[in-house]
Amino acid sequence: MSENRARKKAEEMINWNLVFPNQANPSGNMFGGDVLAIMDTTAAMAAKRFSEREVSTVTVEAVHFAKPIMVGDNIKTTAKVVAVGNTSMIVKADVYRDIGNNKLMRCVSAYLNFVAFDYQRHPTQVPLLDLEDDDIIANKIALTIKANAQQRQDAINQLLKANEG
Template sequence: MQKDYKKVEASQVVISELMLPSHSNFNGKIHGGYILSLLDQIAFACASKHSGAYCVTASVDTVDFLRPIEIGELVTMKASVNYVGRSSMVIGIRVEAENIQTGDTKHCNSSYFTMVAKNNQGESVEVPGLILQNDNEIRRFAKSIKRNKMKKKRVQEFHETDFSSERYLHLLEEHKVKIEKD
């Protein structure tokens, strides 16, 4: 039987990897797709550690690429469970890159992955709650609630069945767009 609640620190995962030329894009920077793959792996590890179950990626709510990562830098990813629902968890991930020659570090990426715990039959299973122990953990949980509400509103807007372009034309006025309707 799983515990009813777990501390955030019990599920935290940290990974580090040296960035190699094989991870770079045509511009000589580390390819964003490679970083996304690492983010998905650490989100899986963190969510599985918290839930004690196999977890799948339900959505990637935010991926902010803040600064480029260079070949030869040591990338460290830190993942925490920021929020839990019945079977879902929001995993917050911070990515930092360190120049191993100078010791300078930079914040390169922040990401939020929604993961869902599953059983062997592929059905969603309940996850333990979170024990929040400090203001930072409370802030992360509250911000996740806010992001979830905004996400539900976005989904609702995209599924409107009574779409009329005239209702949205005023939103386009300040953008670089030209409308040529037949």
């Protein structure tokens, strides 16, 4: 029953890393897979803290490697729950490089879709989100992304099923 659902604000998780040479791709920039691992971990922490449950990534949406990250960079990763469904949460994650003079440049962004689990690893209801004004646009984007992702999955399932028959 929705009236029994707790309502809470989401907390932004912040994570700093130094980019080492073993994280470089052949072009000498930070390898995208390593960036995604940091985003996924930080986002999982945000989802876990919000839901107070174990969580799993279900999909990673709208990944945009907008600017390269260089070896030796200090990078800041932020992650915050910006939308919730019944058992799912959408976390916006961003990675910035420190470009000096107290300035950050956003390099990578994504929306990650998580599901919360009960003790038997069944999807379980998450709290309602008390949305902050700064997150209203991200919330709208996240809900659009979630609807598109679900629609895409339904279409894939239908095609696979038709192929089986």
